[in-house]
Amino acid sequence: MRCGILLWPALLACCGSACAAADYVVMPGGRFESALPQGPAGSVSTPVEIVPFRLRAEPITNAEFLAFVRGHAEWQRGRTPTLFADARYLLDWTAPLQPGAADAAPVVNVSWFAAKAYCESEGARLPTWLEWEYAAAADETRQDARRDPQWRQHILSWYARPSTKAPAAVGGVANRFGVQDLHGLVWEWVDDFNALFIAGDSRTQGDPDLLKFCGAGAISVIDRDSYAVLMRIALLSSLAAADSTGNLGFRCARSVDGDLP
Amino acid sequence: MHARSLAVVLSLFASVPALAARPAGAAAGDFGPPQGAPIRAVLTSPPNVPPALARKFPAKVIVELEVIEKEMPISEGVNYTFWTFGGTVPGSFIRVRQGDTVEFHLKNHPSSKMPHNIDLHGVTGPGGGAASSFTAPGHESQFSFKALNEGIYVYHCATAPVGMHVANGMYGLILVEPPQGLPKVDHEFYVMQGDFYTTGKYREKGNQPFDMEKAIAEQPTYVVFNGAEGSLTGDKAMKVKTNQTVRMFVGNGGPNLVSSFHVIGAIFDKVRFEGGTSAQTNVQTTLIPAGGAAIAEFRTRVPGSYVLVDHSIFRAFNKGALAILKVDGPEDKAIYSGKELDSVYLGDRAGPNLAAVTRATESQAKGMLTLEDQVRAGQQLFAGTCSVCHQANGAGLAGVFPPLAKSDYLAADIKRSIGAVLQGLSGKITVNGQEYNSVMPPMNQLNDDEVAHIMTYVLNSWGNPGGRVTADVVKAQRAAPPAVKPATH
Numbered sequence: 001m002r003c004g005i006l007l008w009p010a011l012l013a014c015c016g017s018a019c020a021a022a023d024y025v026v027m028p029g030g031r032f033e034s035a036l037p038q039g040p041a042g043s044v045s046t047p048v049e050i051v052p053f054r055l056r057a058e059p060i061t062n063a064e065f066l067a068f069v070r071g072h073a074e075w076q077r078g079r080t081p082t083l084f085a086d087a088r089y090l091l092d093w094t095a096p097l098q099p100g101a102a103d104a105a106p107v108v109n110v111s112w113f114a115a116k117a118y119c120e121s122e123g124a125r126l127p128t129w130l131e132w133e134y135a136a137a138a139d140e141t142r143q144d145a146r147r148d149p150q151w152r153q154h155i156l157s158w159y160a161r162p163s164t165k166a167p168a169a170v171g172g173v174a175n176r177f178g179v180q181d182l183h184g185l186v187w188e189w190v191d192d193f194n195a196l197f198i199a200g201d202s203r204t205q206g207d208p209d210l211l212k213f214c215g216a217g218a219i220s221v222i223d224r225d226s227y228a229v230l231m232r233i234a235l236l237s238s239l240a241a242a243d244s245t246g247n248l249g250f251r252c253a254r255s256v257d258g259d260l261p
Numbered sequence: 262m263h264a265r266s267l268a269v270v271l272s273l274f275a276s277v278p279a280l281a282a283r284p285a286g287a288a289a290g291d292f293g294p295p296q297g298a299p300i301r302a303v304l305t306s307p308p309n310v311p312p313a314l315a316r317k318f319p320a321k322v323i324v325e326l327e328v329i330e331k332e333m334p335i336s337e338g339v340n341y342t343f344w345t346f347g348g349t350v351p352g353s354f355i356r357v358r359q360g361d362t363v364e365f366h367l368k369n370h371p372s373s374k375m376p377h378n379i380d381l382h383g384v385t386g387p388g389g390g391a392a393s394s395f396t397a398p399g400h401e402s403q404f405s406f407k408a409l410n411e412g413i414y415v416y417h418c419a420t421a422p423v424g425m426h427v428a429n430g431m432y433g434l435i436l437v438e439p440p441q442g443l444p445k446v447d448h449e450f451y452v453m454q455g456d457f458y459t460t461g462k463y464r465e466k467g468n469q470p471f472d473m474e475k476a477i478a479e480q481p482t483y484v485v486f487n488g489a490e491g492s493l494t495g496d497k498a499m500k501v502k503t504n505q506t507v508r509m510f511v512g513n514g515g516p517n518l519v520s521s522f523h524v525i526g527a528i529f530d531k532v533r534f535e536g537g538t539s540a541q542t543n544v545q546t547t548l549i550p551a552g553g554a555a556i557a558e559f560r561t562r563v564p565g566s567y568v569l570v571d572h573s574i575f576r577a578f579n580k581g582a583l584a585i586l587k588v589d590g591p592e593d594k595a596i597y598s599g600k601e602l603d604s605v606y607l608g609d610r611a612g613p614n615l616a617a618v619t620r621a622t623e624s625q626a627k628g629m630l631t632l633e634d635q636v637r638a639g640q641q642l643f644a645g646t647c648s649v650c651h652q653a654n655g656a657g658l659a660g661v662f663p664p665l666a667k668s669d670y671l672a673a674d675i676k677r678s679i680g681a682v683l684q685g686l687s688g689k690i691t692v693n694g695q696e697y698n699s700v701m702p703p704m705n706q707l708n709d710d711e712v713a714h715i716m717t718y719v720l721n722s723w724g725n726p727g728g729r730v731t732a733d734v735v736k737a738q739r740a741a742p743p744a745v746k747p748a749t750h
Binding site: 086088153156157158159160161162163164187227230231233234235237238239243244245246247248 | 329330331332342370371372373374375376395396397398399400420421422425470471473
């Protein structure tokens with residue numbers, strides 16, 4: 001009974017306009033080599049199998065998030081417990097129901113809890129790091145462009161620019177999978193951001209004490225050329241789930257058959 | 262009454278902590294818990310150093326340092342996105358007292374793209390504070406440490422990739438003053454070297470991104486003091502007066518290069534090398550490791566511009582590692598004269614082919630030196646030493662350099678001419694009816710044989726009367742008092 005009560009609003013929200021408009025792209029999945037070690041030996045690449053899934057083509061926009069907080073008052077600024085959202089939560093909005101930047105711009109200053117709640121509201125979830133990394137390895141023509149220095153330079157050029165202004169509207173060039181704005185617009189939450197285990201002091205990555213707890217995933221990147229990816233992991237590692245920053249947004253994922261998140 | 266006043270005296274002592282006041286079992290440099298109200302640390306931008314503390318007790322010192330990612334020029338017309346502690350490269354200078362409890366606040370500006378942290382080499386504890394200060398954009402971290410060891414220490418960011426954070430300018434210095442302070446000086450400066458890696462070439466205009474390949478190869482595009490080429494030159498040069506004491510806190514952020522720090526024209530009276538307690542005196546060049554620092558002190562004596570360089574010298578002249586200390590004040594000629602002489606110097610073996618000279622020397626050794634040997638050797642020596650002024654044909658330059666060809670001055674007194682070669686000649690003379698009033702410097706780099714060969718060549722050339730000059734004659738002339746007025750200035 002209690003479950004039913006909780007489920008109803010979510011289902012209703014899913015049938016609303018926000019859900020219908022959400023454009024999910026099918027990701028075929030397959031073997032993928034992460035920049036982070038996935039096997040028992042930290043220095044050896046162990047490919048993983050990415051199960052097919054669907055990923056939102058675009059990050060969540062201000063307009064979409066506004067619709068969400070209208071329907072879920074508990075996620076409006078000022079009503080969310082600080083346990084779930086820090087003092088920067090939606091700080092750029094001029095009012096609790098009024099985004100500060102363009103409707104089509106990606107929502108930023110959202111906590112992991114808020115992002116997770118949003119995705120659940122449309123029957124989805126946050127992508128895992130591996131799903132996100134797999135989707136973001138592509139460029140317009142190649143499924144894996146990571147060896148291309150130009151691909152890396154494109155990513156780094158965004159990293160190098162301080163975010164003095166609100167991010168521009170979504171709608172960048174789609175990659176080979178049809179996913180847009182994975183690079184060059186905002187950082188994005190992933191579901192397992194706090195399991196990446198990049199230490200705050202990156203020089204302790206080889207600490208055997210850490211290895212005991214965190215497995216090989218704790219050590220460091222396998223390919224030194226992947227430092228652009230490493231920088232993203234460092235950013236995610238610096239966050240707590242209630243944190244929000246002015247250039248951190250999110251997108252949602254769901255299973256291929258659509259019913260399961 | 263007596264006992265009570267004794268107690269007052271004792272409590273007075275207790276409130277004036279000295280070095281010996283450390284609690285039993287505490288580490289050296291631990292002078293007990295912080296006293297008085299918390300103090301906000303004065304932070305300064307390079308090349309400025311916060312004032313000496315002059316505090317007699319350990320305090321709680323609050324340091325608030327803000328990380329700002331910003332675009333700034335690294336050279337004229339060349340922009341680079343620096344990551345900074347406090348908006349400058351190097352970051353703000355922090356000054357605390359040994360025994361202080363430092364409450365450190367690291368703030369990462371909301372506009373930052375990257376998370377950052379800080380490892381202070383003056384911290385006793387894992388990571389130097391790095392893990393405790395890992396801070397997302399738009400957030401703030403706090404940690405505290407007791408400054409147990411005095412000295413000058415580097416601080417830097419240690420977020421992955423560490424090398425990149427350091428290469429983007431994330432370093433600075435923290436001074437932990439000894440309890441009694443440092444000896445008073447007239448000027449303190451903050452200078453820090455760093456190497457930078459851009460995709461474009463040195464001085465290639467426009468926005469230049471970081472180049473990881475060059476950084477890994479340790480081949481910097483720029484090596485500069487205080488974050489940019491020209492940051493301490495021209496109007497921005499450090500300025501002092503003569504007879505002042507100067508203390509430089511010199512750090513090296515790296516990330517890769519070790520600095521051979523040198524001030525051209527100055528000798529460091531004292532260097533606390535590696536930032537440690539030992540001091541070396543009378544130092545010309547001090548080695549500053551990446552992630553290390555030194556305190557260099559000297560007294561200014563002679564006015565002028567003193568150039569700070571990394572004496573791995575191509576870095577200074579081809580990558581930007583130059584800074585200027587300008588010293589104003591009266592000249593001290595007794596210590597440094599300035600230029601006293603500017604004259605032609607050709608070297609005693611300027612001629613490319615001195616085979617005839619060698620042959621003459623061999624002949625003489627065998628006692629078989631002929632007139633012809635002497636003339637040929639003299640011709641080659643003349644070409645290297647004399648012909649610049651007197652010309653290859655001995656004609657001189659009318660009114661400036663007297664002729665040797667058909668010279669009545671030469672013919673009249675050969676010994677006088679030998680003397681002119683040996684001791685120089687200055688003032689008015691008349692040669693072939695024309696007056697000359699110039700200066701011939703002494704050619705005392707020539708030995709007796711060489712002068713004899715030259716004179717013999719001259720006497721047997723260009724219509725001169727002929728004859729032969731031996732080394733003995735030259736030797737006697739060299740020993741004799743000047744036959745003519747020598748060259749003076």
